Amino acid sequence: MRMAKTSSVVREDAELIVTQMGDELKQLSGTTMLVTGSGGFLLSYLLDVVAQFNDSGIGEPCRVVAVDNFISGVPERLEHLSNRSDMEFVVHDVTKPLKVNQRIDWVIHGASIASPTFYRAFPLETIAVNTDGTRHMLELARQGAGSMLYLSTSEIYGDPSVVPTPEEYFGNVSCTGPRACYDESKRLAETLCMTYYRLYGLPVKIVRPFNVYGPGQRLDDKRIMPDLMSAALDGEPLVLFSNGTATRSFCYVRDAIKAMLFVLLSSANGESFNVGNDQEEISIAELAERISKVAAPPRLPVKYLTSSDVHYLTDNPQRRCPELHKLKALAPWQPEVELDEGLARTLASYRELAAEAVVCK
């Protein structure tokens, strides 16, 4: 069950973003944007937002070159955009150099293997996309004299000694554990970005997303939110492979994408920004209860089991919550979507797509 296309919830979100950010988005008018990881959760959603901007008539269309090798992304997620004249889709592994025969104004580099289950299964591919892939995208931005936005991760902080975690905290990450392939290569990717900024003056910005969720995430992605959503949609018990005490603060995708666009379109070159929601830090046990309540009736039981994957919890941070002062000082932004609303929107989106699949049979 991969189900990751688009839905009326995503279209509504995209319209709202374009309405709220119309003035800032005019900077995209008549430009070309290269997006890596475009078949994944966050950046396929971004493509829907750019499509909405282009259809709104606010400015000249922004041309998009969308790049993915679909190692974990879903081509079906982009099907509804495939006939657009303003978007070009390229199947390419960004660990190899990419030739583009046009001027690129913006590079948004989000290609990675982001789910712990998958990056532990593909550690070398994960290291390669975060390091070689990032280097190639920095070169491309440099040659085209464009700006680059790099999607790093909150996981570069590891288990924080400071909660909420500010950008000034340098992290506490194992360089040898099973998550190191992701955490350490993301850290090196940030070093590469800053090196290009210092050596060549490349206008590069970094965002560090904290537990973003919402419509469009693969249900078999193996991160906690899709796992619980998937069970809720099937009316099955919500299974936790932990004691549920670790805490997270979950950020609805609309808030995260708005924040990323504000950072991209700002002049904050050579800076990193946490992106997330600082309003509601909750335990994983409470998250399961909230999903059960939002998906109800009937109320689904929460079960506590032990994963057959011995490294399921190794180096998993006990707390994760962003400090967002830097982002809030940069832009007129704050997280707007409360957890219950975001959960309801996400479930509604999955249900709409499931119903369409039944109708199509």
Ligand SMILES: NC(=O)c1ccc[n+]([C@@H]2O[C@H](COP(=O)([O-])OP(=O)(O)OC[C@H]3O[C@@H](n4cnc5c(N)ncnc54)[C@H](O)[C@@H]3O)[C@@H](O)[C@H]2O)c1
């Ligand atoms: N969603 C979150 O909460 C979150 C949290 C922290 C960091 N991030 C970062 O944000 C970015 C996007 O995250 P996401 O949740 O959309 O992940 P995702 O797994 O849904 O999307 C990543 C995409 O990158 C593609 N990809 C991987 N290796 C590639 C390669 N070598 N060449 C071309 N494409 C490749 C995958 O096929 C996939 O479509 C990632 O860099 C991730 O590390 C996301």
